[in-house]
Amino acid sequence: xxxxxxxxxxxxxxxxxxxxxxxxxxxxxxxxxxxxxxxxxxxxxxxxxxxxxxxxxxxxxxxxxxxxxxxxxxxxxxxxxxxxxxxxxxxxxxxxxxxxxxxxxxxxxxxxxxxxxxxxxxxxxxxxxxxxxxxxxxxxxxxxxxxxxxxxxxxxxxxxxxxxxxxxxxxxxxxxxxxxxxxxxxxxxxxxxxxxxxxxxxxxxxxxxxxxxxxxxxxxxxxxxxxxxxxxxxxxxxxxxxxxxxxxxxxxxxxxxxxxxxxxxxxxxxxxxxxxxxxxxxxxxxxxxxxxxxxxxxxxxxxxxxxxxxxxxxxxxxxxxxxxxxxxxxxxxxxxxxxxxxxxxxxxxxxxxxxxxxxxxxxxxxxxxxxxxxxxxxxxxxxxxxxxxxxxxxxxxxxxxxxxxxxxxxxxxxxxxxxxxxxxxxxxxxxxxxxxxxxx
Numbered sequence: 001x002x003x004x005x006x007x008x009x010x011x012x013x014x015x016x017x018x019x020x021x022x023x024x025x026x027x028x029x030x031x032x033x034x035x036x037x038x039x040x041x042x043x044x045x046x047x048x049x050x051x052x053x054x055x056x057x058x059x060x061x062x063x064x065x066x067x068x069x070x071x072x073x074x075x076x077x078x079x080x081x082x083x084x085x086x087x088x089x090x091x092x093x094x095x096x097x098x099x100x101x102x103x104x105x106x107x108x109x110x111x112x113x114x115x116x117x118x119x120x121x122x123x124x125x126x127x128x129x130x131x132x133x134x135x136x137x138x139x140x141x142x143x144x145x146x147x148x149x150x151x152x153x154x155x156x157x158x159x160x161x162x163x164x165x166x167x168x169x170x171x172x173x174x175x176x177x178x179x180x181x182x183x184x185x186x187x188x189x190x191x192x193x194x195x196x197x198x199x200x201x202x203x204x205x206x207x208x209x210x211x212x213x214x215x216x217x218x219x220x221x222x223x224x225x226x227x228x229x230x231x232x233x234x235x236x237x238x239x240x241x242x243x244x245x246x247x248x249x250x251x252x253x254x255x256x257x258x259x260x261x262x263x264x265x266x267x268x269x270x271x272x273x274x275x276x277x278x279x280x281x282x283x284x285x286x287x288x289x290x291x292x293x294x295x296x297x298x299x300x301x302x303x304x305x306x307x308x309x310x311x312x313x314x315x316x317x318x319x320x321x322x323x324x325x326x327x328x329x330x331x332x333x334x335x336x337x338x339x340x341x342x343x344x345x346x347x348x349x350x351x352x353x354x355x356x357x358x359x360x361x362x363x364x365x366x367x368x369x370x371x372x373x374x375x376x377x378x379x380x381x382x383x384x385x386x387x388x389x390x391x392x393x394x395x396x397x398x399x400x401x402x403x404x405x406x407x408x409x410x411x412x413x414x415x416x417x418x419x420x421x422x423x424x425x426x427x428x429x430x431x432x433x434x435x436x437x438x439x440x
Contacts, residue, residue, distance in 0.1 A: 028104045034201040036062040036108045038134040042204040043212040047183070048245050051144040051265045052120035055215065056245035058112040059128050059136070068092050068111040069131040075123040075140055082138070087131070088113045095242050100195035100228055110242040121145045139212045144182065148267035148296055150407040154181045154214070155301075157337035157367035157400065158189035159206075160223060163199065166371040166399070168206035170418050174401040175210050177416060181403070182265065184214045187337040187367070188221025188275075188303025194237040195226055218244055220259045221303035221337060222276050252285060253278060262289050268406060269295035273302035275318065275338075283321050290329035296432055297406060298331045305336040305366040307384050309343035309394060310374040319387055323347075326362050330435050332411060332428060333404075334364045340374040342367050342395040342415065343381065344424055346439055347388045360437040363428060364389070367400045367415065393424045 033041075040059040048056035057070060073085035090111040098105030111128065118124060123142050129135030154174050159167040174184075191199035204211060225234040236259065247261035259274040260282055271289050273282050290298065306318040326334065327347065347361045376396050384391075399418040404411065409432060415424040430437045 028106070030104055031201070033205050034198060036060055036106075038062060038065055038130060040068075040111075040128045040134070040136045042200075042243060043128060043136055043139070044204070044244065045139075045141060045212055045215045046245050047215055047217065047263045047265075048114050048247055049116065051215070051263065052146050053118045053143065054114060054116045055118070055124075055141060055143070056112060056114040057126060057128060057212070058110060058243055058245045060243070061109050061111065061130070061134075063094065063107050063109055065109055065111075065130045065134070066092055066094075067131065068109070068128065070113040070115070070126055070128045072115050072118075072124055072126040074119070075125040081125055085125075088115065090128070093242060095239075097197050099238055100197075102193070102195065103197045112245040114245065118143050136212075137209075139209070141213060141215060142182075144266050150405070151266050151268055152178055152181050152403065152405045153183045153185065154178050155185040155187060155335050155365075155367070155402040155404060156369040157187050158221065158223075158340060158372065159186070159203065159370040160189040160192050161370050161372045163191060163370065164202035164206050167203075167369060170369045170399055170401050171207050171210060173416070173418060173420050174403070175214075177401075177420060178403045181214055183217055183263075185217045185270070185301050185335060186219060187301055187335055188219045189223040189337060189370075190218060190221070192223050193226060194224050195228060195239070197239065200237075200239050200243070216244075217263060217270060217272060217301070218246070219272055219301050219303055219337075220274050220276060225276055249285065253281060256281065260285060264295060267295050268297045268299065269293050270299045270301065273300065273322075275302040275304035275315065279317050279321070283325070286322060287325050287329075290325055290331065293329070297333075297411060297430075298329065299333045299335065300326065300331055301335040303336065304338045305343075305364075306334060307343070307345060307364050307366070307381070307387075307389050308339050309341045309366055309376050309381055309391075310339035311377040311380070313339050313380075323387065330437075331362050332430070332437070333413070334362060335402075336364070336366045337368065339366050340368045340370075340372050341376050342393075342398060342400055342424075343376070343391060344393045344413075344415070344426060345381075345384075345389050345391040348390065358431070358436040358438045360428065360439045361388075363413070363426060363439065365402070365413070365415075367402060369399055369401055371399065373397045392426065395423065398423070
């Protein structure tokens, strides 16, 4: 009897403790990796400012942590760097998952810090927490160089469906192939249902520590938009801005903030567009970013494919309004998703010299990293010849990731399957003096 009573009172004490610390949601059907606690979760590194001197980090906790901090120090070969770490107060905001009825009604806190005044081309170690007993591990990243240098990055098409089950192996295989990648582009439709927190939990769990170590460039897709209530207008995922700290282009409509921005990394300009909303306003922005650009390489990413390889898809606006700018300003590479197939093609410059091999204008890639797959439409691809498009390589029913290396006047693009086999390779050679390029 004594042991029974002891167990009974201990149980009451435990229940009381859970209630006092915001853990009454433990019986709401959530997986343990969906439940926030004092310990930081969903840690993700993003660009917000000059990549050679700054980084942003965002994370989540339960509501008991409302005074979060981050610490950072230049990494050393032993643990002594921690003794000189600087502490930065986080911006913390409460967030109600219950705004969307498909979620468990639960309050959480999102925290963010932008590290500034860092030294270029240095390894840094950072951690996030409550400043007392609940910290993440120390996590490392390297700042960009101030000048042009070799760069490697990874690009994913849509993850979208069954993210934890089937996308996790793709991002982990990509990490095996390119562990020192400087950044990663997620080209939209990261999940399937914009506001559903269970799916965002899967996305973060699938990438694990990779999200906190590779600096992410997330791109919005159509599945990042949905209505909160029936008969309401579609809106950007309620989690998007709380969980990603991204550049704000103040001259654009606030609706586009943190979905349209530019990153300049070691003389490579990456322009991120929102192909779901306010396309005309972005046309002016795109021209401004290209016109005022002296970067050696220009890369565009948006979700919808400018040359759609899948049946029933057509992004005519982009071909009518964006492609002329890409031609005019000699954009090198366009990275898209949306069509759940694979296609790499290019547009050559128009030339009267049939022997001119340096006639490349832009390489266009559509890819998919998740398990949802569509069929190619060969006839549709042929129709793009009127726009000067030539298809170089295609595939269907295959999950891919891409690794891009930029070194000197050479950009090497490789597409790998989910099992790490190389499927496609293309190399762009560029004369920086003349802007002329050739594709091999």
